[in-house]
Amino acid sequence: VRSSSLQLDSELAKEGVLLSWHFGGRSVAGLARIAEYIQRSVYLAGSFRRTEDGFRFVLLDPPLRLGAFVHLELLVDGRPVPGDRVLLRSERIGAPRSADSVGPVTPIELLPGDPVEFRVRTDPALGGGAHAVRLNLRNQAIPPLVWFEFHDRLLDRPTA
Amino acid sequence: MSPDPVAEHEPILWESDHPRPERPALVTGLEGWGVLGGNGEFSWLRETRGARFDWGGVYVHGIRLTGPWVLQWGLGPEATPVRPAMTGIQVRRSRVTITRRARELAIREEVLFPPNLPGVARIVAVTSNLDAPATLHVESQVRPLLAPVLVEGLQPYEFTVEPLHGRLRVRAVGSSLVLDTDHPVERVRLDGVDWAGVVRRGGLARIDHGFTVELPAHGTIGLRFLLWGGVDGCVHPEEHRAAPGGWGASGDWVEQAATDWATWTAATPVLRCPDDPELEAGYGLARGALRSLYTRTEPEMQGLRAGYPWYGDIWGRDLAWALPAVLWMNDAEWAEASIRTAFEYQAPEDLPLLAATAGEIPMQLSPGPVFLYGTSDTSIYFFDRVRRWIAHTGQAEAILHEHREPLARLRRWLDRKMDPASRLITNGGEADRLRRLASVGSHSYGIDSPDMTIWDSADRRDHAVDVQVAALEAEEAYAELALGLGDSTGSWASVRRAEELRMLIRTRYAWAGERYLYDSLRRDGSALARVRPNALLAVSAGALGPAAAREVLNRALEPDLNAPWGLRTLSNRDPTYDPIAYHEGQVWPIATAWAAQAAFRVGLPERGVELLRVLARSYLREGGLANECYRGDRDEPWNSCCLLGFSVAPFLTTLFEGLWGLRPDLVHGKIAIEPTFPSAWREAELSNVVLGQGTLALFWRDGTLSAEWRGDRPLTVVHGGRETPLLPGTARVSLPRERT
Numbered sequence: 001v002r003s004s005s006l007q008l009d010s011e012l013a014k015e016g017v018l019l020s021w022h023f024g025g026r027s028v029a030g031l032a033r034i035a036e037y038i039q040r041s042v043y044l045a046g047s048f049r050r051t052e053d054g055f056r057f058v059l060l061d062p063p064l065r066l067g068a069f070v071h072l073e074l075l076v077d078g079r080p081v082p083g084d085r086v087l088l089r090s091e092r093i094g095a096p097r098s099a100d101s102v103g104p105v106t107p108i109e110l111l112p113g114d115p116v117e118f119r120v121r122t123d124p125a126l127g128g129g130a131h132a133v134r135l136n137l138r139n140q141a142i143p144p145l146v147w148f149e150f151h152d153r154l155l156d157r158p159t160a
Numbered sequence: 161m162s163p164d165p166v167a168e169h170e171p172i173l174w175e176s177d178h179p180r181p182e183r184p185a186l187v188t189g190l191e192g193w194g195v196l197g198g199n200g201e202f203s204w205l206r207e208t209r210g211a212r213f214d215w216g217g218v219y220v221h222g223i224r225l226t227g228p229w230v231l232q233w234g235l236g237p238e239a240t241p242v243r244p245a246m247t248g249i250q251v252r253r254s255r256v257t258i259t260r261r262a263r264e265l266a267i268r269e270e271v272l273f274p275p276n277l278p279g280v281a282r283i284v285a286v287t288s289n290l291d292a293p294a295t296l297h298v299e300s301q302v303r304p305l306l307a308p309v310l311v312e313g314l315q316p317y318e319f320t321v322e323p324l325h326g327r328l329r330v331r332a333v334g335s336s337l338v339l340d341t342d343h344p345v346e347r348v349r350l351d352g353v354d355w356a357g358v359v360r361r362g363g364l365a366r367i368d369h370g371f372t373v374e375l376p377a378h379g380t381i382g383l384r385f386l387l388w389g390g391v392d393g394c395v396h397p398e399e400h401r402a403a404p405g406g407w408g409a410s411g412d413w414v415e416q417a418a419t420d421w422a423t424w425t426a427a428t429p430v431l432r433c434p435d436d437p438e439l440e441a442g443y444g445l446a447r448g449a450l451r452s453l454y455t456r457t458e459p460e461m462q463g464l465r466a467g468y469p470w471y472g473d474i475w476g477r478d479l480a481w482a483l484p485a486v487l488w489m490n491d492a493e494w495a496e497a498s499i500r501t502a503f504e505y506q507a508p509e510d511l512p513l514l515a516a517t518a519g520e521i522p523m524q525l526s527p528g529p530v531f532l533y534g535t536s537d538t539s540i541y542f543f544d545r546v547r548r549w550i551a552h553t554g555q556a557e558a559i560l561h562e563h564r565e566p567l568a569r570l571r572r573w574l575d576r577k578m579d580p581a582s583r584l585i586t587n588g589g590e591a592d593r594l595r596r597l598a599s600v601g602s603h604s605y606g607i608d609s610p611d612m613t614i615w616d617s618a619d620r621r622d623h624a625v626d627v628q629v630a631a632l633e634a635e636e637a638y639a640e641l642a643l644g645l646g647d648s649t650g651s652w653a654s655v656r657r658a659e660e661l662r663m664l665i666r667t668r669y670a671w672a673g674e675r676y677l678y679d680s681l682r683r684d685g686s687a688l689a690r691v692r693p694n695a696l697l698a699v700s701a702g703a704l705g706p707a708a709a710r711e712v713l714n715r716a717l718e719p720d721l722n723a724p725w726g727l728r729t730l731s732n733r734d735p736t737y738d739p740i741a742y743h744e745g746q747v748w749p750i751a752t753a754w755a756a757q758a759a760f761r762v763g764l765p766e767r768g769v770e771l772l773r774v775l776a777r778s779y780l781r782e783g784g785l786a787n788e789c790y791r792g793d794r795d796e797p798w799n800s801c802c803l804l805g806f807s808v809a810p811f812l813t814t815l816f817e818g819l820w821g822l823r824p825d826l827v828h829g830k831i832a833i834e835p836t837f838p839s840a841w842r843e844a845e846l847s848n849v850v851l852g853q854g855t856l857a858l859f860w861r862d863g864t865l866s867a868e869w870r871g872d873r874p875l876t877v878v879h880g881g882r883e884t885p886l887l888p889g890t891a892r893v894s895l896p897r898e899r900t
Contacts, residue, residue: 012513015511015512015513016513018509018511019511019513019514022508022509022511023505023529023531026393026528026529027528027529027530027531029334029528030334030526030528030529030530031513031514031530033333033334033528033530034308034310034311034333034530037308037311037314037316037333038311038314038603038605039602039603040316040317040318041314041315041316041317042314042603042605043603060317061313061314061315062313062314063313063605064311064312064313064314064605064606064607065209065312065313065607066208066209066211066213066312066313067208067209067210067211067799068209068210068211069210107210109210109211110211110313111211111213111313112213112307112312112313112314112315113315139209139210140210140738140740140741141209141210141740141741141742141798141799142209142617142741142742142799143617143741143744144607144608144609144610144617145607145608146605146606146607146608147605147606147607147608148603148604148605149603149604149605150602150603151602151603152602
């Protein structure tokens with residue numbers, strides 16, 4: 001993992017230099033600014049934690065597109081989690097909703113400034129260490145799938 | 161007595177004596193814009209991708225600085241709240257005027273984007289109805305956002321608040337906002353806590369600025385607020401130790417903004433259609449709407465925004481569709497700067513990080529600069545746009561000399577897009593390369609758009625018909641450009657290639673069952689049998705023979721594609737039709753304009769005017785704005801910006817090139833004029849059309865066309881098969897036809 005990551009970074013660095021050469025340093029800075037912004041504004045760092053019956057995490061903003069979504073799917077380490085085990089709640093959503101309740105007639109609205117907590121029941125419990133959590137979202141107005149994936153270490157429940 | 165030129169050219173677009181919160185009211189400037197609701201508040205709820213979201217606020221350099229932004233009033237030692245009710249709103253291009261009234265106060269407010277400043281001003285006059293002097297408490301309440309519109313779903317959660325020359329400046333994501341007033345601020349609270357004037361980092365939901373002023377009995381006081389900011393490096397706060405430009409100039413802002421608008425409008429062509437007043441009114445509104453999209457954020461970044469409120473950046477494709485209309489608005493200089501901007505950011509070589517292939521024009525361009533590539537068609541249009549620019553100005557040598565290298569890169573880019581087996585241009589897969597950029601660090605994200613034609617949420621791989629038509633027009637343009645570049649071999653190659661594409665469109669795309677054109681062909685040769693309006697572009701480009709062209713138009717105008725409020729992006733008989741899917745059934749005004757242009761091309765002016773009138777009525781109904789799109793099943797905007805250049809620019813271009821049939825060629829000192837008017841029309845005029853260094857006026861009465869030409873060189877008019885030379889200073893002369 002480390003060597004491929006280094007390779008990617010080195011390729012990125014080369015492309016960054018290329019970009020800077022052609023369009024000036026501000027172009028690289030601008031791009032980095034947007035990338036960092038997305039990194040900070042979607043997944044709430046440190047929110048991926050173990051719960052009594054699974055885990056939780058928080059998305060501060062919808063990834064890349066706001067709106068009403070008619071399909072929502074969660075995958076952990078590439079495996080889909082059944083929709084009835086994924087609960088979402090936010091100030092706007094109101095009462096918690098399960099992912100399998102989301103559909104064309106009953107879409108779920110994800111908007112900026114309305115952090116959404118995801119609570120996921122897992123059986124058996126998720127092992128410790130790092131995991132990949134992916135969210136697939138489909139909007140009826142613009143159907144191509146929007147997806148977001150974060151890699152993070154699963155933290156233990158806070159001790160009382 | 162001559163009419164007031166400012167009132168004539170900067171009229172009220174709409175007004176109301178009661179709140180209309182559902183209606184948007186825009187104030188626009190070169191560096192940004194403001195969005196208000198029709199209740200005069202910086203708050204406008206709009207259905208967006210199926211959810212209602214508040215887009216009200218102030219935007220500079222593509223950054224949403226704030227929204228909402230509320231002024232609150234209190235009177236007396238206890239600051240007793242006064243809540244004036246809105247009693248009137250007047251919306252003009254240059255400003256929005258709001259009046260409010262309470263028992264104790266009358267308030268008049270002008271909201272505008274002051275010329276050459278990066279922010280929105282609120283110029284307020286407060287009149288007392290009280291019999292004694294009173295203390296007026298003013299609170300300006302701002303929600304900091306600093307959210308780049310480029311990434312629409314996000315807003316920052318951490319802000320830095322810092323002092324700036326005694327004022328408060330908020331920073332996040334490489335951008336900042338400052339609120340200025342012309343009265344000393346006495347208190348600043350951050351989320352309800354007094355600010356001590358020191359640097360603070362963290363979350364921030366609300367800023368309150370407050371001050372008090374003495375209000376004389378039955379007297380009026382003036383207050384001024386300016387909320388400004390933008391992208392670091394594009395705005396320079398060190399230059400603004402007072403408000404940008406100083407408050408001394410603010411007294412003239414309203415007049416200056418109105419005069420700027422009126423001056424621009426007065427310099428544009430005048431269209432008179434006494435037989436169709438709606439069309440004439442639509443022209444005036446579309447013209448102003450186009451101008452409100454102009455942007456210049458840095459010397460090297462000039463063009464048009466795609467739309468409001470959420471497409472506030474320069475989008476290469478949208479710019480390309482706007483440029484012909486910009487030229488017809490006598491703004492060759494703006495078109496020139498826009499094309500120069502597009503070429504400035506042309507990819508000089510493959511840049512996989514940004515999904516660029518060598519020679520490509522950006523999909524999207526924001527101040528910063530931040531830019532991305534990855535469309536199948538944007539670059540193709542620019543051959544024709546350079547040709548048009550030359551044709552309007554006649555400055556072939558200078559233009560081609562300056563842009564020789566960008567054109568050569570474009571040429572190579574187009575050659576790479578050709579599939580050697582089918583000889584067709586390929587679309588699809590352009591955005592796949594963006595994934596590497598989107599997977600930096602521990603997060604990855606993306607949109608699975610496999611194809612990036614003009615309907616970029618639809619999968620139309622591998623050879624969409626409109627991409628072939630654009631390539632045909634590109635080759636025709638390059639055939640002319642190459643001659644000017646001294647490359648006769650390249651010119652002939654383009655002539656042959658254009659003919660090849662024309663034959664491929666006629667033979668490979670012919671859909672006998674529908675008497676239409678297939679929407680696309682797959683790499684294996686199979687057809688994508690969907691009825692979309694894109695085939696109409698083949699009619700307008702002259703890619704089809706007369707009979708086939710008329711068949712295609714007639715098929716497109718059947719009710720499954722042509723709703724009473726415009727053309728759908730997909731037939732409602734298609735199994736995948738969805739009336740609220742952006743590119744799978746919604747009605748798009750740009751598609752309606754395509755149909756109008758096709759109707760004029762095949763000699764059906766009644767149909768052409770009828771379609772243009774659909775658009776004109778929407779501009780009238782929408783108060784001089786033009787929705788991006790509407791539901792496919794009813795005449796109601798859905799997932800729609802309230803103004804898109806796509807919705808006005810092709811309408812304008814069609815008036816000049818379809819209705820009036822104008823095709824300038826100033827390089828050879830010529831213009832072809834073949835108007836096609838409805839049979840019921842008796843009269844039409846088009847004047848103040850700038851071509852090169854001259855101005856043309858056309859008059860059509862009872863079938864006879866006459867012209868006036870004021871220029872320093874002769875102009876030859878080609879009309880009805882005859883050439884008529886107009887000498888400089890030609891008074892009105894009739895233009896004979898070879899045949900009637």
